[in-house]
Amino acid sequence: MKRIGVFVCHCGINIAETVDIEAVVKDLKDYPGVAYVQDYKYMCSDPGQNMIKEKIKSEKLDGIVIAACSPTLHENTFRMTVKTVDMNPYNCEIANIREQCSWVHKDKNEATPKAKLIIKSVVEKALLDEELEPVKVPVVRKALVLGGGIAGIQAALSIANSGHEVILVERQSSIGGRMAQLSETFPTLDCSQCILTPKMVDVAQHEKIRLMTYSELEDISGFVGNFKVRIRQKTKYIDWDKCTGCGLCIEKCPKKVPSEFDQELGKRKAVYTPFPQAVPNKPVIDHENCTYFKTGKCKLCKMVCPFDAVDFDETDKFVEEEVGAIVVATGYDVYPVLNMDEYGSGKLPDVIDGLTFERILSSSGPTGGEVRRPSDGKVPKEIVFIKCVGSRDPENHFPYCSKICCMYTTKHAMLYKHRVHDGQPYIFYMDVRAGGKGYEEFYQRAQEEDNVIFLRGKVSKVYQDDDKVVVCGIDTLSGSNIEIRADMVVLAMAIRPSKGVEELAQLLKTAIDQNGFLTEAHPKLRPVESLSAGIYLAGCAQAPKDIPDTVAQASAAASMVSNLFAQEYLLHEPIITGVDEDLCSGCGLCITVCPYDARTLNREKSIVDVNEILCEACGACAAACPSGAAQQRNFTDKQLSNMIKAILI
Amino acid sequence: MTNNRAISSRKIESEALKQLEDISGVNVYACYQCGNCSSACPAVEFMDIPPHQVIRKVQLGFIDELIESETPWICAACITCTVKCPRGVDIAKVMEGLRQIVLRRDFEHINIREIDKKLREKLPQIALIGNFRKTIL
Amino acid sequence: MFEPKIVAFFCKWCTSAGADLAGTSRITYKPNITGIRVMCSSRVDPEHVLDAFKNGADGVLIGGCHPGDCHYQTGNYQTLKRMKLLKKMLTDLNINENRLRLEWISAAEGKRFAEVVDDFTEEVRNLGQIQYMRL
């Protein structure tokens, strides 16, 4: 039998006042397996720890129980202590006689016997504790970044700059994301593309970054430090190795379709790059709209290509890679106007969403930056902006605040006024949330200098009347209903997690919240980690946020990745549940209860295999196992059974 | 009417407010005063207090003002306000609650006999019976 | 007065932390209960519960995280599922099923922890000493 030492702490009077220490010590001395008992005023103090160290050596103890405060406070302290005298840390156990005994009972006659029971049951555990070593896991120092918007770009650059390899996967043919679509950005009004494109070029040229656009994550297995990913490179019908991006094919392509990048206000060709500054600046053929794929005739692009890069027979390719960490930066979509029945269900051409208005304002946009309305190209003289459309509306749409609309709508009104000096912008709002550096000042400027009229209230209805769009709203501050015969209406639509996030979350085995955004590990203290180890979040995939917040979060995610990669190997809690091959019948009950897919059926041997690295040590399998083959280390059935008996003596 | 009003927890938890909550079953505190109810109300220009302010006054416990208001009687229960509310506040039920508080005190708000006889014969029954909500029940 | 003996299993992340909070808040409760800390409520094998009753426990309390809050994603749901069968089994063994209780107590619910312990202790006290029928 093991020689267990028991050290009873007085914690000043915290324990000693309600627990009769002397009686406890006396009683424990006779307990089977206990070789030594000692009490001390402050066990966690230096002299206390030194005493423990000495006694371990002098009394030849091979396991100790420290009866003191909650293990959350000092378990680690004492385990480190015993390690210095070559005792395995997992042979040091804590009996909590403070929080769960002396502090919750007043009567010494009540607390003392209970303290004895608590200590005895922990002694029983200690008697059967094994020596455990943390599981060491190697780390693949390469990161995968999903999404090539500003969040993904920032994360990729930041990880790459700390010397690690990065694969940046983007499903469009160019990186840039939503930010590339924006005109000028609040609160400084610098041109979005001007500040973004240099970063896009940096990504393309960075020797540590492998850029995979027009690609999607197809499958993933593994765990933190050791993910295996399979990436689908979608068919481009253009061999990018040959293509130089000369643009001849685009020029000659006869087929025009609405441009997604321009929010369908402008046109693009069937062979296209989404926008002129695309990175990589190489085209893809849109299978849906290509004349050749529709009719079997055309092939103009193939004929004009000087490099023979067009390949109509190309198919999807798959790339398999190993990565140690993943940053999810999949961004957002705009909730479609067609969901807003009271604002014309998307049927009114001059009622558009904010992102479309960004394209109108953009100097590289379909109107060259002139504010012209979609229906007839007229310059709108009265323009109405409506905020919180679909946001903050739990009854019909989404309960959350989309966060960016207050500022970009104010910016829209301001930019409109800068372009149409005799025009009048109105903003219907419910609250103005301008809580960022320089934001409130920006809002004030719109009111004072740009004469934007802010109306506090919702708009109940928008309808077409001749060539006007009639806006029926209210200004609750004056209590008056307001009707504006406007030329154009811009809706600050709610922002949604981008399409496919739910499936991605399933693939990554991480959670999404009730609104579909990816869930962070802790809303305050772990805001960039996902619920799965090694997977980090950046940007609007986690929650609506503006560019500064996105960049900050992406940088934080990158730094988490660097932290991970800085470790020689990862240490994993060893109190995992193994399999006794002799007892296991391969029934698979444990597989169904494991939340981490750590257990798999080995059909050959008809037993269950355990991936020790995936196991998070909950022990659910051990309880499910009918044969006792699954035993959680240092929480074995025998240990628990002995602990129970110790309590019930 | 004075614009200077004292509010206190006692006033906000008044009997009338409790009665209103009982009758309507509505939690008015969900309202964030977006004004969409008033914006959409087809009869708002005939009302002395627009619907969103009715809800605000309920929140602050100014029930007595509402009992004297014509607004609940102008409301024709078209339920546009309720449908428009982003927070699920059933404004139409609050209006009914206010009508009921008055009716349960005074029994009737209009006298049917005052309606012109000729008109009474010509009007559809559903108009007349609908209007009874201003008298009993 | 009959003083029942109660064995409790607390998950490390929620209920045990809740019990610690009761302590740091100095909320007193009945001393009849002695806890065993496990990683997750789902570690509690029905056999352990029967073991406790067999060795003379008058009641068994299992504490886990609230649904949706489990540190191990689904552990507490496993516990909940097992409880149903286990209670049935207790009835078959002629043990009043109320001698076994499952409670969701979070790390923030120190006060609730104390209330649950007191309430359960009283309930078990009223049920009297266990008469375990050996099979």
Added chain:
Amino acid sequence: MQVSYYPGCMLKTNAKNFETSALAVLDRLGVTARELEDWYCCGVCFSQASDNLMQQIAPIRTLVKTKESGNPQLLALCTMCYNTLKRSIEFIKADKDKLETIQEFMDREATRFYGDEVDVIDILSLIKQIGLDKLKEAIVKKVEDLKIASYYGCMLLRPKEIAIDSPDDPNIMEEIITASGCENVYFPFRTECCGSYQIVNEPDIVTDRAKKIVDSAVKNGADLMVMLCPLCYYNLDEVQTEIQKEDNTFQTIPVLYITQLLALLMGLDLDIHDFSLHSVDPRPVLKMKGLL
């Protein structure tokens, strides 16, 4: 196909045109609407007070009768009736205790009622259920360029729990109009309240509403306005003539029950219409478009 039919007070009096045309149209579509043997006034306005159970008794009694009739689908032509009956079902389904109290009070009804056994349906949904293809087949008169403004009013669209279509942008009437070969006019006031029973005490509200609704339909080029609610019908048809007396620039528009229009397009017996019940005479337009 057979459904139960609840006429309510209006369909036997002011809204005779609605009943005769609706029943004839349904008959042509192969549906027999069997009037309930015993029915009660629906109460007109659904009681919105949650503690006023008395007013639920009449609609619940009618629903019990429907269950007893063996035809659990109850057609309510009048939209007021539709609204009241349908909301009563929702009311008792949401609160079983209240249902209990109501049932204890009803001594004449032996049948237990739980809310799920009976469904109340309006005629638009019924036509869609029968199928728009069937409707198309039944149309014999081809009209060209007949522009219809479909007016929904409140009772079919609000509250959301009983709405037959989107409360803000419904399309069901327009679908039926398209299937019948006419052209739709979308006008912004098609879902707005006509002022309802305020015609009794606050006629100014109704005049104001009627003017806005009619102006909007006329401005968008409608030849006819169709609807289902007998009260909207009264308020819009009757009041138009009065507005015109005050303001001779006001342009009127004939108002029909949608089933009247369908009956005409199906070439059904003209005797089912009593055009003298219309305040704004629809006959000139109907003649011009070849429907008379």
